[in-house]
Amino acid sequence: MFVNKSMTTRVITIRPEDSLLQARSLMTEHSIRHLPVTDEDNTLVGIVTDRDIRSATPSILQDDFDSAKERERMAAATVASIMTRKPAVLKPLHTIQDALMIIQGKKVGALPVVDENNKLKGILSVRDLMRAFTNVMGIGEPGTLLGIMVEEKVGQLKRIVDAITEENISCGSVLVAKHWDETKRAVFPYLLTNNVARIKKKLVDMGFTLIDPMEWYIDRLPKSE
Amino acid sequence: MKRTGLLYDDRFLLHDTGPMHPETSDRLRAAYKGIEEAGLLPNLTLIQGKRMSQKYIEQVHHVNYIMRLEEACLMGMCEFDYPDNQMCCETYDTAVLAVGGVIDTVRRIMAGEIDNAFCAVRPPGHHAEISKAMGFCYFNNVAVAARYLQDEWGVSRIAIIDFDVHHGNGTQHIFEYDSTVFYYSIHEHPSFAFPGTGREFEEGIDAGHGYTLNTPVLPGQGDQEYKMLIERDLLPAMERFEPDFLLVSTGFDAHKDDDMSGINLSTECFSWIMETMMALANKYAGGRIVSILEGGYSIQRLPELVKNHVEILLKG
Structure with a gap:
């Protein structure tokens, strides 16, 4: 880069x-x-x-x-x-x-x-x-963005990517936002598909929380102490 | 009661998308069941799928694309351009019969045989680009119908109104340089939904500037927001454009029980939308309106939604 x-x-x-x-x-x-x-x-x-x-x-x-x-x-x-x-x-x-x-x-x-x-x-x-x-965010490529809340621990992204792969969906990009919550991260996979109902259900069944799109953010101003 | 046409054909069920796909033949069975069980069939003019001259499709799609799709089917490929587009060896024939059926339907309106119509077709069309299949769509049915109306019947101003919850990228791109076809779409905001186009600043290009209008809606919104936005954006646009013919890309996937979107419309709101379309057709286009099925994936909700939709056409 x-x-x-x-x-x-x-x-x-x-x-x-x-x-x-x-x-x-x-x-x-x-x-x-x-x-x-x-x-x-x-x-x-x-x-x-x-x-x-x-x-x-x-x-x-x-x-x-x-x-x-x-x-x-x-x-x-x-x-x-x-x-x-x-x-x-x-x-x-x-x-x-x-x-x-x-x-x-x-x-x-x-x-x-x-x-x-x-x-x-x-x-x-x-x-x-x-x-x-x-380009990195895949804006302009046809697809659907998901927002998933995950625990801050090793292996979460793998579980998400594996689930996406099992559904035969290509991943255009994955953004991970820090400081979502004290102990959480927000993962935003951009899926190159219109067909997201199944994967959304699958992720919920796996115990992940899908974030309400109106609550999505990848950045916020630093907290004023 | 209006003379309403219903384009439906059992052969539209033959396009098989496999076991994990939302765009299934059950959708069309559910739509037909809704019409049949409400006892509406005797009031409708049944139209079947029809193979029409390829020249009509070529007015929208590149001939190489048409041949590429046919070849893919002949070779038994099960996916075309994107993994979203699952196919079988019947897909090409089904798409040809569907788009030909839509052409025949608008022809019947121009010939005075029927007043309006609903086309219960698959595969859907509004994501299909000139040379690319996208979002379960192969031939852009509504675009081919618009070009046919212009070329064969000299219709000068055509409005395509698309209320599928996804933006009709294909339709927009086909007509974005064109001031004779007005494309309006209301859909879930492209930062949250497929295909990622249809932002409010996409307004057409060059001579077509001002003839494309997009209303993106944020996730979680429902009836009130949709009604307000349609009244704010679509109605004044039609007042200015005064279409001679209305083509409607009908999707039922903005319904609250449809898991393909984050928009929460009630069944009643879909009736309000279609009544609004009908009123526009009556006001500007002498009642000439053809609704063409795009998305809508809730097998539970489709029968009632389609029944209401067809009843509004019959009422006129």
């Missing part, structure tokens, strides 16, 4: 000497919020975000917003004047887990990916991570 498998490799970049107006049009045109800034050797020298652009732009409530004079000023100002130099970066062999933790820790929306010589190789955004998890 390395960053280089999920990152966008055809990166839209900008040069430090380009104008803010160019940066803004690139972002609008490609619906993106981050532009890595590179020099002529494709070396990363900074990053400019839509927030940087907005900070350098008058408020939309002001009269001169997007006026000819304002556009002139934006055309004269360079990306170098507002970009973040030495931004946080990822390496191609950072893992997706690394990326999640870095993005969460640094509170950024995207990270440029560079090699050992600081050459730009790609960019990994929150959107790329969401796509990866959409």
